Amino acid sequence: MTDISGLVGAARDGDPRSVARLISMVERDAAELAEIAAAFGADAQRAHVIGLTGSPGVGKSTITNELVSAYRAQGRRIGVLAVDPSSPFSGGAILGDRVRMQDHATDPGVYIRSMSSRGHLGGLSAATTAAVRVLAGVGCDVVLVETVGVGQAEVEIASLADTTLVLLAPGMGDAIQAVKAGILEIADIFVVNKADRDGVDATVRDIQGMMALGERAPGEWRPRVVKAVASRAEGIDDVMTAITEHWVYLDKTGELRKRREQRAAAEIEALVLGRLRKRIGSLRGSHSLGELASKVAAGALDPYTAAEELLSGLG
Amino acid sequence: MTDISGLVGAARDGDPRSVARLISMVERDAAELAEIAAAFGADAQRAHVIGLTGSPGVGKSTITNELVSAYRAQGRRIGVLAVDPSSPFSGGAILGDRVRMQDHATDPGVYIRSMSSRGHLGGLSAATTAAVRVLAGVGCDVVLVETVGVGQAEVEIASLADTTLVLLAPGMGDAIQAVKAGILEIADIFVVNKADRDGVDATVRDIQGMMALGERAPGEWRPRVVKAVASRAEGIDDVMTAITEHWVYLDKTGELRKRREQRAAAEIEALVLGRLRKRIGSLRGSHSLGELASKVAAGALDPYTAAEELLSGLG
Numbered sequence: 001m002t003d004i005s006g007l008v009g010a011a012r013d014g015d016p017r018s019v020a021r022l023i024s025m026v027e028r029d030a031a032e033l034a035e036i037a038a039a040f041g042a043d044a045q046r047a048h049v050i051g052l053t054g055s056p057g058v059g060k061s062t063i064t065n066e067l068v069s070a071y072r073a074q075g076r077r078i079g080v081l082a083v084d085p086s087s088p089f090s091g092g093a094i095l096g097d098r099v100r101m102q103d104h105a106t107d108p109g110v111y112i113r114s115m116s117s118r119g120h121l122g123g124l125s126a127a128t129t130a131a132v133r134v135l136a137g138v139g140c141d142v143v144l145v146e147t148v149g150v151g152q153a154e155v156e157i158a159s160l161a162d163t164t165l166v167l168l169a170p171g172m173g174d175a176i177q178a179v180k181a182g183i184l185e186i187a188d189i190f191v192v193n194k195a196d197r198d199g200v201d202a203t204v205r206d207i208q209g210m211m212a213l214g215e216r217a218p219g220e221w222r223p224r225v226v227k228a229v230a231s232r233a234e235g236i237d238d239v240m241t242a243i244t245e246h247w248v249y250l251d252k253t254g255e256l257r258k259r260r261e262q263r264a265a266a267e268i269e270a271l272v273l274g275r276l277r278k279r280i281g282s283l284r285g286s287h288s289l290g291e292l293a294s295k296v297a298a299g300a301l302d303p304y305t306a307a308e309e310l311l312s313g314l315g
Numbered sequence: 316m317t318d319i320s321g322l323v324g325a326a327r328d329g330d331p332r333s334v335a336r337l338i339s340m341v342e343r344d345a346a347e348l349a350e351i352a353a354a355f356g357a358d359a360q361r362a363h364v365i366g367l368t369g370s371p372g373v374g375k376s377t378i379t380n381e382l383v384s385a386y387r388a389q390g391r392r393i394g395v396l397a398v399d400p401s402s403p404f405s406g407g408a409i410l411g412d413r414v415r416m417q418d419h420a421t422d423p424g425v426y427i428r429s430m431s432s433r434g435h436l437g438g439l440s441a442a443t444t445a446a447v448r449v450l451a452g453v454g455c456d457v458v459l460v461e462t463v464g465v466g467q468a469e470v471e472i473a474s475l476a477d478t479t480l481v482l483l484a485p486g487m488g489d490a491i492q493a494v495k496a497g498i499l500e501i502a503d504i505f506v507v508n509k510a511d512r513d514g515v516d517a518t519v520r521d522i523q524g525m526m527a528l529g530e531r532a533p534g535e536w537r538p539r540v541v542k543a544v545a546s547r548a549e550g551i552d553d554v555m556t557a558i559t560e561h562w563v564y565l566d567k568t569g570e571l572r573k574r575r576e577q578r579a580a581a582e583i584e585a586l587v588l589g590r591l592r593k594r595i596g597s598l599r600g601s602h603s604l605g606e607l608a609s610k611v612a613a614g615a616l617d618p619y620t621a622a623e624e625l626l627s628g629l630g
Contacts, residue, residue: 033617033619034617034619034620034623037617037618037619037620038617040617041614042613042614042615043614044614044617045611045612045613045614046614133618257612257613260612261605261608261609261612262608263612264607264608264609264611264612264618264621265604265605265607265608267611267618268604268607268608268611268618268621268622268625269604271618271619271621271622272622272625272626273588273591275622275626276588276591276626289580289583289584290576290580292579292580292583293576293577293579293580293582293583294576294579296360296579296582296583297360297572297575297576297578297579298357298360298572299356299357299358299359299360299361300357302348302349302352302353302355302359303352303448303579303582303583303586304348304349304352304586305349305352306579306583306586307583307586307587307590308349310583310587311587311590311591
C-alpha cells in the first residue's frame with residue numbers, strides 16, 4: 001500500500017516526483033482515489049484554473065513562460081499542464097518540457113507536465129480534469145492548462161477552466177480558425193500576440209467584429225482583447241490584469257460557483273459513464289459489442305435486444 | 316396491447332398514420348420494441364440510407380423533392396426524414412412538410428416526417444436512427460435524411476447514412492462552412508446547386524482544392540462533385556448516377572458492411588448508455604447529480620466518491 005498522506009505531504013513541499021506519481025494514480029483510476037481526495041480536502045477547489053489555447057506558432061509556450069514568471073514574482077505556486085490532443089506521447093515528455101520551460105525547470109514552485117491522448121481510458125479531458133485536481137490539491141494557486149492547436153478537443157479542455165485565454169497572432173487567419181472551432185464562444189480573454197507585426201489592428205478588429213455578433217446579457221462578461229509581444233515580455237501585465245478582472249467578475253457574480261458546479265457535474269457523469277463503459281468493455285467475450293453489432297448490421301438481431309444483452313451483463 | 320403485426324402490416328401497405336405511430340413507439344423506447352424489431356426482421360437493414368446536408372438556402376428541399384420524384388419514377392418507395400437540430404418542434408410539423416413536399420403529399424409510396432431535438436431522451440441522432448430503422452423495416456427502399464444547417468449535430472446525423480450528400484451553392488461561403496463543421500470529411504458526393512449562378516466554377520475549384528489536401532488510400536472512394544439546378548430539375552440525373560456509383564462502391568468493397576457495423580455498434584452503445592443515463596437520472600432524489608456536483612464544487616466531496624454513490628444506486 002502506498003503511504004498517501006506521505007506522498008501528498010511531499011507533493012505539497014514541491015517534490016515533482018510525488019506530484020507526478022499522484023497524477024498517474026488518479027489518471028489510472030487507482031484504488032486509493034478516495035484516500036487521495038480526502039488528503040486534498042477542499043484544497044482541490046482552491047486554484048484558479050486558466051485555460052490557454054491557440055494555433056501552433058502563435059507563441060503559447062512563450063506566453064505560458066511569461067505568465068509563470070509573473071505568478072512566481074507574486075510568490076504564487078503554479079502548475080502547468082501542456083495538453084496535446086494530437087500527440088501519442090504522454091507524461092514522460094520531460095525533455096521537451098525542460099527545453100520549453102527552461103526558465104522554470106528548477107523552481108520548486110512550478111510544476112510542469114505534458115499530457116497527450118495516449119492511455120487515458122476516460123479520455124484526455126477527464127485525465128486533464130484529474131491532473132488539475134491533483135495540482136490544486138497539492139497547493140498550486142494557479143493551474144495553467146495549455147492546449148496545442150485549435151479544435152474540438154481543445155474547446156472541450158478549455159471548458160474545464162475558470163478563465164480561458166485564446167491566443168491569436170496577426171495575419172495567421174486565426175480569427176477564422178477560432179470561429180471554426182467554436183473557440184470564440186469560450187474565450188474570456190483574447191491575447192493578440194506578436195503585436196509588433198503588421199496586421200495587428202486588423203486582427204483586433206476581426207475579433208471585435210465577431211464579438212459584436214454575439215448577444216450578451218447586461219452585466220455579463222465581455223471578453224477582453226489584449227495585445228502582447230511575449231518574446232519581449234511586453235503586454236504581460238495587461239494579460240495579468242485581464243485575468244484578475246475576470247477572476248473578480250467570476251467571484252462577484254457567482255459565476256465561479258456556477259461554472260464549477262457544471263464542471264463537477266460533467267466530471268461525475270464522465271466518471272460514472274467511464275466506469276460503466278469499462279463494464280461494457282469487460283463483457284467482450286461471449287457477447288462482445290463487436291459481435292452484436294455485426295449481427296445487427298446483418299439484420300440477424302435488433303439493436304434493442306443487443307442493448308438488453310449488454311445491459312443484463314452489466315447488472 | 317397494441318397489435319404490432321397489424322400495425323406493421325398497415326405501415327407496409329403505405330398507411331402514413333401507422334408509420335408515424337411506429338416511429339413514435341420506437342422513439343419513446345416503448346415496451347413493444349423487440350416485437351416491432353421482430354416484425355421488421357432483416358428488412359430493417361435493406362434500405363439505402365442517404366444523408367443530405369447543407370446550409371439554409373442552398374436548396375435542400377428542392378433537391379429532396381427532385382430526388383423523391385426520381386426514385387418514384389423508378390417505382391421505389393422512399394422515406395424522408397427532415398431533421399432540424401435547432402428546431403424545438405417535432406413530429407407534427409405536418410403543414411410545413413405538406414407545403415415543402417406538395418408534389419408528393421398524397422403519394423403512398425412516399426413518407427415524410429419532420430424531426431427536431433425536442434423530447435428525444437437519447438438525443439436526436441438516436442431518434443433519427445430509430446426512425447430510419449422503422450422506415451426501412453416497413454419497406455422503404457431509400458431513406459433520405461435531410462438535415463437543416465451545417466454543424467456538429469448535422470455531421471453526427473450524416474454519419475448515420477450509407478451515402479452522404481453535401482449541398483453547396485456558389486458565392487455563399489459554404490465551402491468554408493463545410494470545413495468548419497468537419498463536413499468535408501463525411502461527404503461522399505458534393506452537389507453544387509444553383510449552378511446557373513456566377514461563381515459556380517470557383518465553388519467547384521474550392522471543393523476540389525480542399526479534397527486535394529486529404530489523403531486517400533488506393534481504391535478508396537473519391538467524392539464526386541456534381542453541378543445541379545434543382546429548381547429546373549437540371550443535374551438530378553447526374554446526382555442519381557453518383558449515388559448509384561457510390562452504392563455499388565460500398566457494396567463491392569465491403570465498405571457497406573463496415574459502415575453498418577460501425578453504425579450498429581454506435582447504436583447499441585448509445586442505447587445502453589441512454590438506458591444507463593436514464594437510471595442515473597432516476598436517482599434524482601436523495602442523491603441527485605446536481606446535489607453531488609454542488610458538494611464537489613464546494614470542496615465538500617470528491618468526484619470519485621460522488622461517482623461511486625451514483626453507481627451504487629444503479630446496481
